[in-house]
Amino acid sequence: MSVDTAPKKKPAFWPTxxxxxxxxxxxxxxxxxxxxxxxxxxxxxxxxxxxxxxxGGFFENLGELLRFNDGAFLVWSGNSILFSxxxxxxxTAVAAAAGYALAKxxxxxxxxxxxxxxxxxxxxxxxxxxPQYLLLSKIGIAGSYWSVLLPFAISPFSIYLARIYAGxxxxxxxxxxxxxxxxxxxxxxxxIALPAMVPGLITIFLLQFVAIWNNFLLPFIMLSKQETFPxxxxxxxxxxxxxxxxxxxxxxxxxxxxxxxxxxLLFLFLQRYWKLDLVSGSLKG
Amino acid sequence: xxxxxxxLRPRVAPWLFLTPAIVLAAGLMFAPLVYTVVLSLQxxxxxxxxxxxxxxxxxxxxxxxxxxxxxxxxGSFARMLGYALIAVPVTMGLALVFALLLDNLSTRFTRxxxxxxxxxxxxxxxxxxxxxxxxxxxxxxxxxxxxxxWGWPVPNPLDGGSVFLAVANVSIWGGIGFNMVIxxxxxxxxxxxxxxxxxxxxxxxxxxxLRIKLPLILPGVILTGVFTVIGALQVFSEPNMMMSLxxxxxxxxxxxxxxxxxxxxxNDLYGASATAIIITAVTMIASLGLLRVLRDxxxxxxx
Numbered sequence: 001m002s003v004d005t006a007p008k009k010k011p012a013f014w015p016t017x018x019x020x021x022x023x024x025x026x027x028x029x030x031x032x033x034x035x036x037x038x039x040x041x042x043x044x045x046x047x048x049x050x051x052x053x054x055x056g057g058f059f060e061n062l063g064e065l066l067r068f069n070d071g072a073f074l075v076w077s078g079n080s081i082l083f084s085x086x087x088x089x090x091x092t093a094v095a096a097a098a099g100y101a102l103a104k105x106x107x108x109x110x111x112x113x114x115x116x117x118x119x120x121x122x123x124x125x126x127x128x129x130x131p132q133y134l135l136l137s138k139i140g141i142a143g144s145y146w147s148v149l150l151p152f153a154i155s156p157f158s159i160y161l162a163r164i165y166a167g168x169x170x171x172x173x174x175x176x177x178x179x180x181x182x183x184x185x186x187x188x189x190x191x192i193a194l195p196a197m198v199p200g201l202i203t204i205f206l207l208q209f210v211a212i213w214n215n216f217l218l219p220f221i222m223l224s225k226q227e228t229f230p231x232x233x234x235x236x237x238x239x240x241x242x243x244x245x246x247x248x249x250x251x252x253x254x255x256x257x258x259x260x261x262x263x264x265l266l267f268l269f270l271q272r273y274w275k276l277d278l279v280s281g282s283l284k285g
Numbered sequence: 286x287x288x289x290x291x292x293l294r295p296r297v298a299p300w301l302f303l304t305p306a307i308v309l310a311a312g313l314m315f316a317p318l319v320y321t322v323v324l325s326l327q328x329x330x331x332x333x334x335x336x337x338x339x340x341x342x343x344x345x346x347x348x349x350x351x352x353x354x355x356x357x358x359x360g361s362f363a364r365m366l367g368y369a370l371i372a373v374p375v376t377m378g379l380a381l382v383f384a385l386l387l388d389n390l391s392t393r394f395t396r397x398x399x400x401x402x403x404x405x406x407x408x409x410x411x412x413x414x415x416x417x418x419x420x421x422x423x424x425x426x427x428x429x430x431x432x433x434x435w436g437w438p439v440p441n442p443l444d445g446g447s448v449f450l451a452v453a454n455v456s457i458w459g460g461i462g463f464n465m466v467i468x469x470x471x472x473x474x475x476x477x478x479x480x481x482x483x484x485x486x487x488x489x490x491x492x493x494x495l496r497i498k499l500p501l502i503l504p505g506v507i508l509t510g511v512f513t514v515i516g517a518l519q520v521f522s523e524p525n526m527m528m529s530l531x532x533x534x535x536x537x538x539x540x541x542x543x544x545x546x547x548x549x550x551x552n553d554l555y556g557a558s559a560t561a562i563i564i565t566a567v568t569m570i571a572s573l574g575l576l577r578v579l580r581d582x583x584x585x586x587x588x
Contacts (some may be wrong), residue, residue: 011393019383020394023397027460029405029420098306101298105295105299114313122573125569128313128318130549131316135312135316152310153309216409217522223504259409260407263408280468
């Protein structure tokens, strides 16, 4: 629990009202999703949309969803977790090493290397995804888990953040002292730089985790087999094959609810570990 | 020997730390980009003297000329612009207003509001498009229900010109929270003492927000603004998802969808590559140009 020490002025009506309207706008679709997920087959279009149904539709939908395509929903959830955790661990590790090198060493070609790595921020996803697909199919891994994990492992924005953070928190004197004592560069990175960078790396990991979890385009282009889909592509496939199945809307709705609730909870739980001042550029080092 | 090694090491070490990043960037960002450029300069043609075997031949800028004179691409750019002109200012404006309100001493329920407005960040764009798409459907729409209660005709936001509003609303809903939290974090990072003298001088909270806080967090506003613009230029998942709910979103609705369709549905890889390069160029020019203009505006007095 954070304690707000700033003295509160007397409450004003409008600022609070405007903010609460914003909160209502943000939460409303989630409430709608909860209400709609309780509606059984046929009820979605016939009962009042904001009033939940208590005819047992929720469990009916849940059972149907879990049985859909032999448990495809659970497989997609597993894939989403695999892509998000695997991709963000790799991206964070790559960014940590690169950011540290760019922040704490002076070497010829540094600015060139930094520019080279940063230009990627400006290349649109779809522009990369199509030739990435073609190149990865040439070496035979398009359609595999690696075809999604590898492109996610390189994140220019994460490298940029890691550089800022390493520059601010890794103590140069300690590195120099270690060098005089004969420690290897790898050892210095492992035991001095990395521990200091942990809070920033958690932020980078979380940003990357959400970016991958929410990504649709790359897996959509790379993957063709249902059993490799993450949730986003899975729902898309469900919606597009579903016109002949009457209750597919109900299944998609409850699926969306099951997909977002854990992530929202994760976020509320992890909020305090974020160092978002890293992103806003107001980092004090 | 020992001495020589330690002098050499710091020159090699940074490159070793950079190796994974450079290898991945070269293989997965620059090679694909170069490959796209190469593809965009080629075409598949049946050799005139041959026996009907098609081959890749160099066609120069033909694909670019074809793309730029294709009304479908121009139309998709126009729609993307229409969408961005709604989505970007509203997202940034509301994010800024909410951040300033959160930082205002007389606002209540700030913790609840901050968390609530941040929630959509955790919702994938595709799922957000599905949720709002369902709520737009006249049969399930909460607004439609009210309208039919009063005996009015039920509107379909996905029909006609309002489709821009409908799609923009999805990305606005998803984008406000993150930008707001970033801006709010910048505000909290400011030294609070500077407000005291302004308050003593009779500065109102509104004046404080607009004249003191806003200029101080301008770098954060620029950064989030540029990312919002880049996001808008690359919009794909939301309209692509909503395509299954309406006829007014076509498979070439925005440039990204056009590229996807050309590359994977109609198998015109060369044309798609040229279009992709055009979009990259537009994105780079727009974001670098925007960055420069905003920087000059923001820091012009200093340089």
